[in-house]
Amino acid sequence: MDLKWIRSFVTAAKYQNFRQAAEQLYLAQPTISVHIQHLEEAIGSPLFERTGRNVILTPTGKRFLPYAEQLLATYESGIQDIEGYRQGYHRKLSLAVSPLIAASVLPSILRRFVEQYPTIEVQVHVRESKDIADDVFNGAVDLGLSRMQAKGAQLQSILLYEDPVILVAGYDGGELEGTPPLDADQLLSASLMLTYHHPEYWDGLLLQIKKTYPRLRTMIVSQVHIAKRFIEEGLGISFLPRSTVKRELLEGRLLEVDFKLFAPPVAATYWIQKYETEEIATFKSFLAYYYPSIL
Template identity: 55%
Template sequence: MDIKWLKTFVTAAEYENYRKTSEVLFIAQPTITVHVKNLEEVLGQELFKKTGRNVFLTQAGRRFLPHAKQILDDYYQGIHEMESWKQGYKVKLVIAVSPLIAASILPSILRRFLEKNPEIEAVIKVKESIEIGDTVANGTAHVGLARIEPFHQELHVAELYKDQVILVTAHDGRDVETAPPLEMEELIHEHLILTHNHPGYWDDLLAEIGQKFSRYRTMEVSQVNITKKFIEEGLGISFLPRSSVTRELMEGRMLEVSSEDIPLPQAATYLIYKEETREVALFKEFLRGLYTFR
């Protein structure tokens, strides 16, 4: 049995069309037919029924499909493991991380951790914070870095640090040393507030804004990177964790606005893991050296 036959079979089962399968796999359509027929001869079962231009799995095809997928998964996993071994890796650490953390603190953390532990192969899975607890709980990732605390009894959770939330707006070309300071009330009245780019604090913060200011408009933008781009283009303002806009503030692309009118929250970052394997313990101790966490 050729691994190519299995790949063709699984792809054809997904698209139910030999022409589309041919386009996806970059092989001629007659070759698709040959692969399927060869597999059918080995199994002694017909795997597809043809109806017009489309093909559909037979009962035998549906029964064999999960086995074919598992064989392919094992094959590619084996290839990957051998490649990792050739490159000097001994263990793998899969980290589930929120987009905000991935775009801010993770690169620096990861670079220093891998320099200290070159035998560890890191795999990064970017997930929304609300998904990270499930990802670690079901074993898809060994450890998670999230902006909200998961409620899974089987997980260990440690708060790494708290990040001050600040109000930021686009730099308007002013000389920050001589120009009058920007007023929060004026900005909120004149600009859209770009909201819900962080999972933890927006509902309470909007309640505070509503109590203080009689007039404001909002627009939900679920990703921090998109929020920052919108701010730089003058589309709105937002309240973001300081760590997520450090570079933009340093490079003068954004301005921090005084926020004495309302109390601003802090955004916590959490370390999440299920089993403290050796590689998880190394990552945890490395983070403990950077942050004081409980």
């Protein structure tokens, strides 16, 4: 049985169309048909039913599909492992990381880690915080760095640090020195509030703000880096974790607003793991230099 037959079968099952499968695999459509025919002969049963220009899986095809997907996944994992070994890696550590963490504190930490442990291959998968615990639980990754605490007895969730949340606005191009601080009341009365780019604190934060500013206009912007760009362009203002805007504040592209209506929330970051391996223990010990609470 040829692996090319398996790949053609899985791709055709995904698109339910031989032409689209051929385009995805950069093959001629008759080649896909030949691969499927050979695979059906090897299995001894039809895998697809033709319905005009499209195809649907037969009961046999549906039953065989997960095995075919597993075959491909095993092959591709093996190729990646060998390639990593050629590059000098002897161990692997896979992380699921929220976009906020990936764009703020993680780069400098990982740079130091890979310099200190060059034989550990680090794989970073950027996931929404709501999905990270599931990835760790299902074994898709070794550990997670999330903005949401994991729930479940089989997962260990450790608070790494808490990040102050601040109100930020764009720089309007005026003089920075000698100018009065931005007026929070004026901004909240007239500006668009960019919201829900953090998974936990926005519901309570908006509830408190709207007690004083019931007509506050809002726009959902689900990614921090997009929210920052919108603020720089003058589209609105927002509450962001300080670590995510540190560089922009230093460079003057964003300005912190003196907000005193109430104490803003904090954005927590959690370490999530299910089991312990040598690689996880190594990374945990390394991270403890920055965040002692992990030990």
